[in-house]
Amino acid sequence: MTASLAAPARATLPSRLSWTAFTLQEVVRGWRLPYAPAARIDALQARRVRAIVAHAYATVPFYRDAMNERGLVPGDIRSAADLSLLPLVTGAALAADPWRFRSTAVAHEPLLELTTSGTTGHAKRIWWDRAAVFRARAAGVHQRRIISEILGRSRGSRVLLVVRRGGTGDDVRAFHDAHSLLADPSASGIAAISPEDAFEHNRSIVNHLRPDVLMGFGSYVGALYRWAQRSGRAIHVPKLVWHGGEQLPDVDAELLAQRFGIAVRSSYQACEALRIAVECPPGGGLHVYADQVVVRIADDAGRTVAPGQRGQVVLSCLTNRATVLLNYAIGDVASMASEPCACGRTLPRLERLEGRADDLVRLPDGEVAHDSVLLSRLYAVPGVVRLQLVQETLDRFTIRVAHTAELDEATLRERLTSALRDALGGRDVRIDVAIADRLAPDASGKFRTVVSRVRDGATTVDSATR
Numbered sequence: 001m002t003a004s005l006a007a008p009a010r011a012t013l014p015s016r017l018s019w020t021a022f023t024l025q026e027v028v029r030g031w032r033l034p035y036a037p038a039a040r041i042d043a044l045q046a047r048r049v050r051a052i053v054a055h056a057y058a059t060v061p062f063y064r065d066a067m068n069e070r071g072l073v074p075g076d077i078r079s080a081a082d083l084s085l086l087p088l089v090t091g092a093a094l095a096a097d098p099w100r101f102r103s104t105a106v107a108h109e110p111l112l113e114l115t116t117s118g119t120t121g122h123a124k125r126i127w128w129d130r131a132a133v134f135r136a137r138a139a140g141v142h143q144r145r146i147i148s149e150i151l152g153r154s155r156g157s158r159v160l161l162v163v164r165r166g167g168t169g170d171d172v173r174a175f176h177d178a179h180s181l182l183a184d185p186s187a188s189g190i191a192a193i194s195p196e197d198a199f200e201h202n203r204s205i206v207n208h209l210r211p212d213v214l215m216g217f218g219s220y221v222g223a224l225y226r227w228a229q230r231s232g233r234a235i236h237v238p239k240l241v242w243h244g245g246e247q248l249p250d251v252d253a254e255l256l257a258q259r260f261g262i263a264v265r266s267s268y269q270a271c272e273a274l275r276i277a278v279e280c281p282p283g284g285g286l287h288v289y290a291d292q293v294v295v296r297i298a299d300d301a302g303r304t305v306a307p308g309q310r311g312q313v314v315l316s317c318l319t320n321r322a323t324v325l326l327n328y329a330i331g332d333v334a335s336m337a338s339e340p341c342a343c344g345r346t347l348p349r350l351e352r353l354e355g356r357a358d359d360l361v362r363l364p365d366g367e368v369a370h371d372s373v374l375l376s377r378l379y380a381v382p383g384v385v386r387l388q389l390v391q392e393t394l395d396r397f398t399i400r401v402a403h404t405a406e407l408d409e410a411t412l413r414e415r416l417t418s419a420l421r422d423a424l425g426g427r428d429v430r431i432d433v434a435i436a437d438r439l440a441p442d443a444s445g446k447f448r449t450v451v452s453r454v455r456d457g458a459t460t461v462d463s464a465t466r
Contacts, residue, residue, distance in 0.1 A: 008110065008178040019134055020181045026138035033291060034142055034345040041290050041347065046079045048318040049294065053077045055103065056324045062089075062100040063324065080294040081304075083316045086327040088302040091124060094272075095385075098125040098323065106322045112175045114168055114271040123379045126271045127322040130179055135319045136274035137176060139289050143267055149281045150240055150263055151212055160209055160238075161192035162216030164372045168271065195220045195370035199227050203235050210236045218243025218266065222252025223360055223368045225260060231366075238262060244269055268353060272325050273317045277350050280343040287347040293317055295350065297336050298329070307338035310352065361424075362454045364394045369424060371450040377423040381415045382406045386439045389420070391452040396430045402439050409435055 011019075033041070054074040056063035066087050067073065077085060094101055112128040148154040163169050176182070191209055193202040195217060202224060206214075214221050221241050228235040237260050244267040256262045268277040268286050273293050277286035288295050296304050297311040305311045313334050316326040337349040361369040371389075378387055378399065383406030390398040399416050407415065413433040420431055 008112070008175050010178045011110065016179060016181050019130060019179050022131070023134045023138050023180060023182060026135050027141050030139060030291060031141070034287065034347050036346060038346055042080070045290055045294060045318070048291070049080055049083065049316070050074070050078060052316075052318050052321070052324065052326065053083075055105070055321055056326060059103040059105040060101060060324045061104075063326065080296075080316075083294060083327050084296065084298075084302065084304060084314075088298070088314065089325065089328045091329070091331055094126075094325070094328075095124045101323050101325060102127055103321055103324060109322075110179065111322050112172065114171060116271045123384075124271065125323075126325075128274070128320055129322040132317075132319040132321065133172070133175060133274070134180065136292065137180075137182075139275045139292055142289075143278050146265070146278060146281055147213065147240065147242065150265065157212040158209060159213045159215055160206065160211035162214055162220055163192055163194065164196065164217075164370070164376070165192075165194050167372065172274075192216075195368075196373050199224055199367055200233075203228060203233060207234070207236045211238050213240045213242055214238050215242040216244075217370060217372070218248035218264075219252065219360055220368070220370050222248060222255060226252065226255055227366065227368075229255070229259065240265065242266065268350070270330060272323075272328060272330060273315055273320075276315065277353075280341060280345055282342050285337050285341060285349040285351040286353060287341070287345050287349050290347050292319055295336075295348065297334060302327075302329075305335075307336045310335045313350075313353075361389075361391050361450065361452050362394060363424065363427065365427075374420065374423045375449065377419040378416060381412065381419055383412065384416075387416075387449070388439055389450045391450075391454055394454055395428070396432075398432045398434055400434045400436055400439055402436055 010016075033044075053063075057067055057074045058064070063086070070085070070087075072085060077083060089101075106127070106129055109129055112130075112133050114126050114128065116124045116126070147157070151157055161169070191205065193205050206224075218241060221243065225235065227233075240263045241256055242265055248264065248266065253264050256264050265279040265281075265283060266286065267279065269275055275289040275292045276295065277288045279286045294316040296314050297309065298314045299305055299311050302314070310333060313330050313332040315328055315330055317324070317328075333354040334350045335352050337351045340346075341349055360371070361374065363369060374389060375387075378384065378389065383403040385402045385404055387399060387401040390400065392398060397420060399420065401412070401416065403412055412435070416433050417431045421427070421429065
């Protein structure tokens with residue numbers, strides 16, 4: 001995910017006081033929610049479903065037209081289950097016309113604008129209103145409680161973020177600072193390392209700060225610790241790696257847990273829904289933030305499948321009144337758990353989440369490049385609609401791209417080549433650009449935006465992209 005460039009203007013002091021009070025009130029209201037009876041959770045969801053559907057029908061062009069075409073009125077959608085009556089929305093539809101999903105009621109409000117980095121194949125533009133942003137911030141207390149349970153203490157823990165500079169986290173924190181007086185617990189005194197920097201540089205920071213928690217891009221953390229192990233370099237071992245925004249490959253999770261003895265847990269979020277689910281201390285599933293979103297698992301036709309059955313993740317955000325997304329196929333695969341969780345939390349639980357697992361790019365000098373760094377540069381080229389980056393060998397890349405003809409093909413090739421070479425630190429690599437009318441998913445139905453055919457310095461054949 002990428003952040004917008006302009007810093008938000010600071011609100012007036014009375015406004016910041018108001019949103020501070022709002023956030024604290026939301027923390028108090030939601031404190032016991034993870035352990036509430038299922039009937040209470042369902043009732044809360046139903047109230048928020050009715051409110052967001054009424055808002056969408058009145059102010060969001062896409063949903064007003066879609067409901068009219070289907071002969072629906074807001075009163076027909078009374079509960080979470082009824083959201084399946086709405087059309088299944090794809091990331092391609094949102095990317096093609098984000099304004100169709102934006103409410104006309106927020107035209108004069110300060111909004112948080114986020115742009116996805118295109119890891120699902122389409123870069124998308126999403127706006128968030130202040131109430132939704134601060135409800136998501138308040139819900140973050142549940143993740144901090146879980147981290148405290150795992151570490152065995154609630155104060156004094158050292159956290160090191162693993163994030164791309166200028167990414168979504170920076171944008172969200174800037175918005176918090178502009179509209180609230182609360183110190184952001186994810187920014188106060190917390191350092192960060194970036195996948196853009198060399199392994200040795202980041203290893204020195206980890207060893208100097210000796211964090212209890214490494215939080216952020218799990219695939220990069222796995223690559224860093226694998227590099228340290230194989231090169232014989234000593235590296236500090238935290239108690240917990242907390243990853244989100246991407247799937248941590250099983251081989252890296254096993255390395256961190258078994259070789260280094262690190263607890264590995266995750267959260268599930270996206271630009272389209274700031275809070276989706278969070279893993280509990282015992283592990284084995286992610287509890288859905290049922291006050292923030294409705295999550296269902298559907299088959300290819302959009303029909304809800306039974307608990308335990310694998311299908312596409314379809315979410316409806318219940319809080320955001322700026323960009324409204326209901327019955328939205330986010331591009332991940334999972335199943336819903338059918339049994340209660342051992343931790344005692346009663347929130348719905350996702351299991352076997354198969355989120356995006358795009359490959360890290362391996363470089364000739366042993367470093368890696370993270371997809372968030374590469375894609376943010378490539379999608380900044382004008383006219384790019386969808387692309388796939390394939391690493392054929394250590395020093396040869398293919399960029400497959402569909403575009404809008406905003407640039408002529410020769411200029412498009414030149415700009416993409418320059419952007420990728422810059423993202424790779426100016427390394428001497430061969431870059432081919434293949435222009436296509438459209439880029440289709442692979443045989444599994446998923447679209448992998450970054451594909452590396454290089455493993456441990458050797459070239460392999462990836463059957464998904466042959």
